[in-house]
């Protein structure tokens with residue numbers, strides 16, 4: 001017997017996920033469904049699956065599954081999209097929304113114009129710097145990177161020219177480098193100005209994506225740690241920019257950007 005489920009396809013800076021309201025449509029096997037629905041030719045096509053649920057500690061909860069079915073602790077772009085989803089679907093009328101994630105409660109500040117959420121700022125919490133500067137070898141090359149957590153793991157590598165990086169080749173090797181038993185997200189970054197950088201990402205579990213919110217935050221933090229950028233930086237990714245501010249006073253990272261609804265539909269599973 002098949003089961004019809006409503007879904008919404010959304011993206012944040014081109015990082016696209018399938019959003020399902022799991023309060024209305026509880027799912028038994030989201031890992032399997034993430035793989036099936038993310039497939040470009042035989043599914044809907046996406047970077048993964050996001051479930052919007054209820055929470056005892058916050059207004060809503062988020063679970064995020066990469067395209068390979070692995071569950072992640074946090075997703076920056078999805079958190080902004082959830083802000084748009086819950087407000088525009090009438091699930092809340094609050095403009096400050098709390099979201100429970102596997103890496104803690106995040107606070108979403110919505111900018112609303114005529115009932116539409118145009119921008120969301122997310123309090124992403126405090127980064128954990130694991131290695132400010134480390135050398136690692138992959139594919140016969142030595143890279144210098146910063147290892148840090150934004151609730152999920154990141155390796156940020158500053159390069160002189162981002163166009164010299166063969167991301168499809170080196171991305172999976174760094175993702176699965178022996179230094180990272182749980183794998184990692186990988187960001188290559190070229191500094192354009194002291195408050196503007198170009199970043200490309202290889203995401204753990206999804207490969208190259210157009211943007212990564214936690215990756216943009218990790219990039220901005222690494223830029224400060226490495227003395228390359230100011231505390232407020234525009235991070236330009238393949239799918240567009242995000243503004244990241246690592247607050248000197250409270251140590252928290254704030255991510256600001258848009259969220260877009262692409263289409264809605266029904267699937268039979």
Ligand SMILES: N[C@@H](CCC[C@H](N)C(=O)O)C(=O)O
Pocket residue numbers: 015064066071072073074075076077078152153185203204205206209211212213214215
């Ligand atoms: N695209 C996301 C991050 C998604 C999870 C990541 N691939 C992981 O496994 O940690 C973002 O916008 O932050």
